[in-house]
Structure formats: C-alpha cells, structure tokens
Amino acid sequence: MPDLDKLHKAVIEGDWKAAAAVTHAAIAEGVAVLTIVGCLVPAMDEVGRLFECEEYFVPEMLLSARAMKASMEIIRPLLAAAGDQPVGRVVIGTVKGDLHDIGKNLVASMLEGGGFEVIDLGADVAPARFIEAASARHANLVALSALLTVTMPSMKTTIDAFQAAGMRDKVKIMVGGAPVTQQCADAIGADGYSDSAGGAVALARKLVVV
C-alpha cells in the first residue's frame, strides 16, 4: 500500500505535515482506520531502534512523535465514531517529585497508537491522583515513570497506596524510565517493566489480557 508506506516514512522522518496529508488521503480512499493506526506503532518502533543505536536522539524522537500525533489527531474521532473499543485504559504519569516527562509523553503517544485509551496525568503526580483517576476512568493499567533514582521510591509509595486503597488487584502496574530496572520493578511489586517505548506497548498489551 503505497500510501501507508508514505505514512511510515513521514513518521520516521519526523514530517508531521506529510503524515497528516497521507492520513487524510488514505481515509478518503477508504482505507480502514485501524489499518492506518496499525502502521504507526511499527514506525515508532523503528524510531526507537534508531534511538537505541544512537542514530536518532531526543529531537528526532520528538519530531517523529509529533508526526504520529498528527496522524492520531485525524484518526481519533473516527475511531470513536466507529464505536471502536480500546484495547485497554491506562493511567500514565511521572511520579511525585519528578518533573521529567519527555519519555513518559512518548510512551503515552505510543500507547494511544497501540489502541489504548490514555489518561495522562502529567508529572509530579501524587499516589492519590493515580488512584482517583484509575478509579474514575475504570482503568485496568497504570504506568509509572521516573527519571531520577531519588524519585524512584515514589513508585513504591504509589503501588503501596493502591494496595492500601484496596485497588491493587483491579489494575496492573508497569514502570519505566532511564534508571528503572527489572530488579527495581520486582523489588517494589510492579507487574512489569520495559526499557523502551515500543517495549512498553507490547508489555501493556500483554498485561491487559487476563
């Protein structure tokens, strides 16, 4: 499908105008909305790979995310109109005390491209806000981000708060961020950990299947 190859290329190249144009054209041609969405995550996976091998850096990733978001802006209302059910509902945020959000924003965009309804609480999010949002929006997944070892304890505090609120068994909790590790995730009782944005989408999909 030449049009969708162009969308893939537009995301990789960080060309949001081309991404929007190709999305409009594909819709006009009657390409199924889910088919269009289905090309976004593999494109961002490729971007992630380029980041891992240090061909792409933060600016390139931000531009690719911008292109993906431009396509999603057009698709989102059509998905809703088609009565499309999300794969899952995820509450995402950077934990209390931590203001870093670029990685978290990238994962949020990828999760949306991956079929999730995403409730993004931003940064410096207290445990009570995670709980309140998860409850109010019937989320089945909570994604916690931290970029400092000094704020990583807030991840444990958040998980413990879900336990204390009697909500721990209603949600799966995944963690990520540069200094986070599988050992840390295991130590604090998280359900999963990923070291990449693409990996986060795959993990999220696995965690919501019960």
Next chain:
Amino acid sequence: MRLKLISCEVLFREMCHACAHSPHQVDLEFLPKGLHDLGGKPMAARIQEAVDRTTQGEYQAILLGYGLCGNGLDGLTARHTRLVLPRAHDCIALLMGSHARYQAYFDANPGTYYRSTGWLERGQGLQQLTHHTLGFDESLDALVRQYGEDNGRYLFEEMTRYRAQYRKLTFIETGLEAGGAFIAEAAAEAREKGWSFECLPGDLAWLGRLVEGAWAEAEFVVAEPGQRIAASYDNRVVKVQA
C-alpha cells in the same frame, strides 16, 4: 594511607579542599561531568575503565567522588583494590552533607534545579561528551538552522517547556566560591528562567569523611576485591554483591 580518588569534575573545588585537609596522601583523578548524560551503562563502563587503570598494590583504597548518579555507579566492580562509595543518590546529596537532608529538602522543594561551583563552571552546556545531541541547551536559531523553521520552533518549545515546570534554583554554598561571582551567576540564571532563588548552606563533612578514611557503614559502601556495587532500591541507596 595512600588513597586514589576518582571523582566527577563537578566536585573539583570541594574534593581538592577535602584532600588538602586529609591526613592521608590522596591522588586525584577527575572524570568529565557529562558522563551522567551518557546514561547509566555507558557511564558505568567509563568509571570501570578508570578503576581498572589503577595500579595494583599502590593504594589502600579507591575512593569514588560520586553517588549512584542515575545508575552510573551500578555494577562497578572492585578488582585488586577495595572501592569506597558514599551512599548518595548524586552529588547534590554529597554537597548537602547527608542523604537524609537531601531527601527532606528534595521532597519539600519540588521543581528545584540545583547548582554549585562545579555545575556552573565545569562542562558548560553538556558539550563535552554529548555533542549537542541532547538538545536541551540549544538556541532557537540553532534548532531552526538544523531542523527548519517549523520543526525547529516546535523543538525549542518542547525543550524549554521544563523552565515553566521548575520553580526554583537552589545554589549550594560551601564557602569555596572564591568571591560572589558564582552566586551572582546562579541568581541571574534563576531570573532568566523565571524561577525563585535560594542560597543553601552546604556541608562538606561527608566528603571529608570519604577522604579521611572514616567509612561508617551507614554512610559508605565498601566493595572488597571481586565484589560489585549495585543499586539497592531502598534508602541505603547502594549495596555490595559478591
């Protein structure tokens, strides 16, 4: 004792001061500030190289002028000489004089950017090792030149949005500032970014104990030959593994 100190250059003035007052003979080696922006694993590899270069039998211990530093010290292995590392998340804890003081201040002051002598005068703009790849200190003009008007402007907005999310700049004053210029520069940076400014008295006693050989278990982790340092994910910050 004869000791080797491998330290981040951000602590240059403070470490030189501590070593000058130590009863022991301390050989110093400083590594670039930008290591921590390479990420945990590459940073750990570079520090391990520095440890491995140390001549066997010459020193009673290799001291590390670091904290866990975003896992940059995670996995560091002692070869023939014991390693001593403060139980600190990072240099800000060291400059404040204790893990507890840092954690309390950090929790009470969210959205704070920290500065010290080394953070102002060493490795400006993270240029030494990251060749502008991070992009956070790029000017609008530079971004527009590299990415075009539309994308350049977008990146500038994304990369500078943190300025609105942070509220305060805290300069940690240790008495080694050699005149008012450091504090004035920090205050000017705070004004430029729209943040409030605080000058917080630091405490160099923890660094002093590092180079004096006063390695209390509560404050320092000691890795004997063959042991490795690892993040402990609790408030002792680091531990040793066989």
